[in-house]
Amino acid sequence: MTLVAGIDAGTQSVKVVVYDPEARRIVAAASAPLELIAGEDGSREQHPQAWVDAIRVCFAGINPGIRRNVAALAVSGQQHGFVPLDNDGEVLATAKLWCDTSSSAECNEIMDAVGGAQRCIEIAGNPILAGYTASKLPWTRKHRPQVYEELATILLPHDYLNFYLTGERFTEFGDASGTGWLDVRTRQWSKEMLAAIDSDRDLSSCLPPLVELGATFAILPAIADALGLPHAIRVAVGGGDNMMAAIGTGCVVPGRLSMSLGTSGTLFAYSDTPVIDPAGSWAAFCSSTGGWLPLICTMNCTGATETIARTLGVKTSEGDPLIDSTPPGAGGLTLLPFFSGERTPDLPNARGSLHGMDTQNSTPASLYRAAMEGASFTLRYGYDAFLTAGMAFDRIVLTGGGANSKAWRQMIADVFDLPVEVPQETEGAAFGAALQALWSLRNAEGDTASLPELVDLHVSSDRGLACVPDPSRVPAYQQAYRRFLDHLAAVRSAHAA
Template sequence: MELVAGIDAGTQSLKVVVYDPDARSLVASASAPLELTSAADGSREQRPDDWVAALQGCFAAIDPALRSLIAALAVSGQQHGFVPIDAAGKVLAPAKLWCDTSTAAECVQIMDAVGGAARTIELAGNPVLAGYTASKLPWTKMHRPDAYARLATILLPHDYLNFVLTGQRFCEYGDASGTGWLDVRTRTWSDELLHATDPQRDLAGCLPRIAAPDEVFDIAPEAAVALGLPPTVKVAVGGGDNMMAAIGTGCVVPGRLAMSLGTSGTLFAFSDTPVVDPNGAWAAFCSSTGGWLPLICTMNCTVVTGQVADAFGFSSRDGDGYLHATPPGADGLVMLPFLNGERTPDLPQGKGVLAGLDTTNMTPAHIYRAAMEGATYALKFGYDAFVGAGMQFDRIVLTGGGSNSGQWRQLVADVFGLPVDVPTQPEGAAFGAALQALWAVAHARGDAASIAAITDRHVALDPLRSARPDPSRSEAYAAAYTRFLRHLDAITPLYRG
């Protein structure tokens, strides 16, 4: 028996799952919390050493007998983070994360240097948005000159964990799409955008090579010892958390739509050709399986419902009762849940807004519902751009922590007017990383099975957690969504410029 493992380094925690492909069952899992450092300027940072400690702690919590059977693993990581390391591989500063909005001005500077947002999209397929890796380099040059001076390699969080695991510096197309430097159409770095980011330095020399989607690496001996793994373990390239969640939900062929309800909210669909919007309405990313992954990202999802629950002294695990006690539309209460600024809609300096309070809806249950509805409406705002471009879908596959809420599953079905299905494996990104490892190691052994064949075999849906739209509630949510859009239009000028 051989097992595969998936590692998901997220914003709030690092998770490890161990999967038995023959039995098609998860045989072990472990999780460790991660601390996030925030500042008033929008900075959101973590210490890469904490990721490594969490990784070691998770593997230590797994039965050594199971660890001895692991043949391959892959890493899923939060996208867009900036991990600067020197020539010896030492981390030079805390990692600035995807939800860091302190570099919004640097985004504008980079795009202006090449002729504006439209020209940036022509060069790379994407504008440089707040949180993207590119903007963090000039910020570091200004605010951490010592780190900038010693910088040898720019790694993403997923790349850094691969570096710890293999001793090699490499990245992959899906995660690299979120740097702001990759031309997603040609899958090559844009020299013009690199020069615009730092005219005084050859940034191409700081970027790791891009590995093929099915490439595998040997685990470093010291990493195998530290994690209690066999020295023969193979490390697949893995990818960004959204790209791995696409695998974990079976979103690896055209026409499939997946939604992840995590700290951030994402909506993504596989394509076998680049899907670029000239206005940058969505992220035109590559997939980690050889295709493309047009993607909508919101920066505020379960983080908002979690903070509301904390503020009123209950657990979000008990949130379904609060949803059940309140009607669709929260009796007119609207939340624009932009606690971390926002990417969709594009309001990096945005703040949370609670509107429509009155004597009937100023209750914890109504505010909790407004938070969940607001997070869902922000995703619907992005989905409307997909539909406006002619994309068509017949269902949503849901993953992430929010998918554990029966009320949220029904809310998504009612708001989007589509059936919602949930895979039996709830940790879509970690499970997707395990399947990517399974696919890559099979290729290395001469098995030409496609990633679609792998997901067809291993991604199963849980019929007990499916949801179907209710026409009466859908009508109520349509009115509430229109109200959300009116408030969004009203506040947008306050947070733009």
């Protein structure tokens, strides 16, 4: 029995799945929670050691006999994080995460240094948005000068976990796209963007080498022993969580649209060529499969429903009855769910706001519905940019924790007026990492099947979770979405600074 494993290090937890490619089923899964270190200045941090500890907890919870048969694994990690290492490979400070908005001012400083956002897009394909890794370096130089002085290696969260597993420092094109200093057209580090961060220092010496899909690395024997894995196991390159979710949902060929309802909300589609918006309406990322992955990211998705649920004193698992008891549009109640600032629309300093309260709609059920609708409408706002650019899709493949909600699945179908499918394996990022590991292992053994061909064999939909738009509800959501856009336009100037 040859098994493969996928590790997904997210914001709220680390998950591990073990997949049997012959039986085509997950044979083991485990998760461990993570704590978020939050500051009033918008900082959101975690210590990399917490990720390592969580991985150990996860593997300890998997049957030893299963662990001994894992032949390859890959890591999926939350994008944009900044892990600073010294010359000895020691972590110098807590990692600033994708949802950290404390370095928003540094985004503008970097773009101003090269001539503005438009010039950034011309140079590397993307502006520097809130949360991107690039802004965290000048922030560190200002606020943690000793860390910046001792900085020898810059790693992303998934890179750091590969370093923990293998002792090797490397990255790959998909996750590297989210730094802000990768030229996504040429797939090379941009010297001009790096110079905009610090013109007095050659930051390229701190960057790990870029490795191609298919490369695999040996695990450190001591780490294999600690995790109960065989010494012969191979570690594939892995990638950012969105790139791995693209694999796990089958978004590896043109024309498919995947949506992840997680702490952040994302929409992404595969392309064989770079898909760059001159206005920067979406992230022009590379994929982790040899292509490109135009991506929309919102910073407030399940976090919005969780915040409101906590305020109401209920659990999100109890949310579906609240949705079912209220009509689309929440009786005129609109929530702009920008609790952590927002990337789409680009309002890093925004905060959540509630509009349209009256004596009839000021109920817990309407408020919870407004939160779910607000998160969905924010994603729809990003989706409109794809449509404006001429992209077309015939369905949405849904993943992430929010996909477990029947009410939310139906809401997405109605808001986007598209059929919704849910993969059999709901942990899209972890499963995608396992499939990348499987392909890398077989490729190294001489198998000539392409990654899309392998994905087509192993990714399937759960027909029982599929849903189609309800014609009686689509118009009501269209009206509510227009109201959302009106409120967004009204508050945009207040949140612009």
